[in-house]
Amino acid sequence: MKKWKYLTMTAVMGSALMLGACGSDSAQNGNNAETKTPASSEQDTADKKLQGAVAGDGSSTVAPIIEAVVEEYAGTQPDVKVSVGVSGTGGGFEKFIAGETDFSNASRHVKDEEKAKLEQAGIAYTELPLAYDGISVVVNPENDWAKDLTVDQLKKIWIEDGTPKKWSDIDPSWPDEKIVYYSPGTDSGTYDYFDEVVLDGADLASSATLSEDDNMLVQGIAGDKNAIGFFGYAYYLENKDKLNIVKVNGIEPTNDTIETGEYAPLSRPLFVYVKNSAMKDNEAAYDFIKFTLEHGGDMANAVGYVSLPEEKYTEALKTLEGLK
Template sequence: MKKWKYLTMTAALGSALLLGACGSETDEDATNANDATETAESGDAQLTGTVAGDGSSTVSPITEALVEEYAGVQPDVQVSVGVSGTGGGFEKFIAGETDFSNASRPIKDEEKAELEKAGIDYTEFQVAFDGLTVVVNPENDWATELTVDQLKKLWVEDGTTKKWSDIDPSWPDEEIVYYSPGTDSGTYDYFDEVILEGADLENAATLSEDDNVLVQGVASDKNAIGFFGYAYYLENQDKLTAVTVDGVAPTNETIESGEYTPLSRPLFVYAKNSALKENEAFYDFMKYTLENAGEMAEAVGYVKLPDEKYEEGLKTLEGLK
């Protein structure tokens, strides 16, 4: 569902047609014009260097889109981004292996303490909103409208093998099949906080850091239920049904307004301050991220922040240079 590719191709085609129409323009003029355009787009001279990140699979689609577009602006900067989950990303960030860490939850106190112990100063930047989306198989026509209390009853481990009829006697007397993000995932942590409230997740759940595994699992079993980021639902809505929570469906509007509560949440990038100061390529990539994260978030299925939040982030970034 990489809509940004379409936009880039359209722009490139338009540029090609324009150059073709200007028959009097020499090759040298065209080259100079292209160079000027590239410099104007980047706002700086061409850079070289490497940038490394890791973290949340939920934030990953936004970052992947940004990396792909940034390569057209700064082709000599190599940006690599792993997807080991929010917790796994913070582990690498603490170990000094990455310049930035994507997160689908705020950093934990123990992670802050580890970073302080390692002498790593960092800055938190918000990049988008997400609505953690609960999904069922399209053949499931009984559990499409759930309450927070029912979600808790469904997902909290209670030592029994649960059937749908245990949640509501009018539902099928069939065993529930669970799919959940792995324990290193910020999505897991967020669900744990707002739904489980610290209780153990259903032991029977299949856990995976790969959201595509969860999508396929729910899509292939009429008794399955799972949860993950809103973008992954949008990308697969032809084979999944999104559950309403306390009568509210996840949409761009309900997620941005906070009406889709308690499953609306901000998404973050945590940047290493020393890397921003010492690595010009990283600073430039973070600047590009904050300037374009809203557009890219919308392109891949998330919800952009108010413009003033990105402007606030850019001012904070400028103060770190």
């Protein structure tokens, strides 16, 4: 597999991945998902050449995994065109609700209001787990003071209180310099998750630069000594020569601490949501998602995320088979 290139436009052997901007541990089916008897055929679709088109959208956190999967899938099914936009988890669900996509990548669970809209649109769906991530808090390499932050300190840094904040407001021994903020955009599942577990629903610092493009966040933080930001673990690993990682409550995000949940509260699962009717009626879409679940763990590890235990992929494949 080729090394992941951040948010590139990829067209490989007939499959296209079109990347634009960014995005509880158990997999769940939508309440309106139909239960089907598992398909009895054991035919090996890997040997069957398919034609068709598959469309997805959603989280930029999940995007590196999907890009890797698309590149690998192109070698097995060169006549299937897979196009995946990256408008963030929320933006991806909007397109899913509108019936524009066969699957939607997400760095959080579907929200209640999104569930209601899906039901109104008559779209039955299923949530499938894909990998684990740890939201990584990062600072500029010249920042030699904010090496380990508590959740309370993160709250104090990030919650809007109507006054400009300086690093010295967090710790008097730190520089008397204004904090510069970089955050995923509000359509991002990463933003939603950080808002839930760190901000407790409070407003994020109003001076923050928000972007669905995590590459822009990386560039901003790398260019300002007083900057701080957060995004998916894979983006830190890809740019760790430009950034410093911050421990949270004394724990640094690593494959082990993310998988075990020790890196709390910023460890989280990643998902792909599939439209049940597409899995039944679009053979190419079913085959691509099946390939994703079969190879997603290896792809997740390759691009810097953490694969699920093998039994979770096995369970997800059985769930997918039941939709066919």
